[in-house]
Amino acid sequence: MSPDRALGDNYRVLMEKVRGGPPEITAVVHPCTPAAIAVVADATEAGLIAPILVGPEARIRAAAEEAGRDVTAYRMVTASHSHASAAEAVALVRAGEARLLMKGSLHTDELLGAVVPTATGLRTERRISHAYVMDVPGYPTPLIITDAAINIEPTLMDKADIARNAIDLAHVIGIPEPRVAILAAVETVNPAMRATLDAAALCKMADRGQITGGLLDGPLAFDNAINEAAAREKDIVSPVAGRAEILIVPNIEAGNMLAKQLTFLGDAEAAGVVLGARVPIILPSRADSLKTKLASCAVAVLLVRAATKAAPGLT
Missing domain, CATH: 3.40.50.10950 (Rossmann fold)
Known part of the structure; x- marks a missing residue:
């Protein structure tokens, strides 16, 4: 970069x-x-x-x-x-x-x-979490990635607070109803992949009003989360897919690698802050x-x- x-x-x-x-x-x-x-x-x-x-x-x-x-x-x-x-x-x-x-x-x-x-x-009462507000060339909005620095293997309830923190951050920087993608390696629920189960549970928590202020969808693979053509190719019908403004990663390795790849290979700039x-x-x-x-x-x-x-x- x-x-x-x-x-x-x-x-x-x-x-x-x-x-x-x-x-x-x-x-x-x-x-x-x-x-x-x-x-x-x-x-x-x-x-x-x-x-x-x-x-x-x-x-x-x-x-x-x-x-x-x-x-x-x-x-x-x-x-x-x-x-x-x-x-x-x-x-x-x-x-x-x-x-x-x-x-x-x-x-x-x-x-x-x-x-x-x-x-x-x-x-x-909130779990402390880290978020990057990323300016990615070619992406139309700021992209918030969390958590890449603090929570190593967040539990489902940790991820709920991580999402709440990120949604609050999005509101503050001017995104009134952020689109939140819960990332995994695939876009379907697979009992062998905990990230997909957590994603499905988080979405149901949002349906029941336990997480508010944003639109949640997942599991979504990274391409389906940020690229509308990729989402259409997989027949994913969602207000979030292809247009995500917040990416919730499964663990610290995924978040850290994603943020650094965007920074050093994608020429992005990343402003980091600890929330909660x-x-x-x-x-x-x-x-x-x-x-x-x-x-x-x-x-x-x-x-x-x-x-x-x-x-x-x-x-």
Whole structure:
């Protein structure tokens, strides 16, 4: 993928949606590399966030000097190491001092380790899940892919929350009734393939009002989900098939490979966000372009302003 590819119309619309509002106070966890500092500085200059840098002060300042960025105006909260940085950042959110959480240079598992505890973290009644909002060249709408980063082998009830989180996200970015495709290797129910059974159950849950706000169909193979000609070839009659706006994958391997294939072979851009916690969580990747990192921040800003169940905010 060319890192210089301009973001498409979908992302330009996304950035327009956040323009003009106040920057959201964001606890940035352990930003101890030049790349992490650069993301913070660029998002701040774009008016998206007002950062609180949480971590070892000497290492943060050294990273900023190496990056050639001035962080003297940013608030800083000292923590001795990455685990402590995650705990301090979550505490800032719980205290109402920050409305967003952003990963710096620590591992995602370390950050989520501070997020998920019931007593001290940021959990809600929803399962926490990850979603990519993808701008795929040639595809007419944003394409949300979930979950490619957090839930390894989601259960049926996990997938129900993953779908609910993704539907809330779709509403926030301007899709009022998203078409949700539950992916599997085939488009028929096969008892030997759990993904097809889960897909059928999720669709029935939607029929009974347990999942609302979107149109669900599945199981659908990937081609039938995003290509109308492929759906017609299989005689699939559905308001979702061929026109999906949300793709629910069977497991983390499928989601991760699909998102990366679209990015590195399909020249797509992917803005990622963690949903279902008390605040949105931004997980920038070192491989992301600058515009993608800013788009990830923009998605999180829209979510926190909307205060959906996928990011309900602080009470």
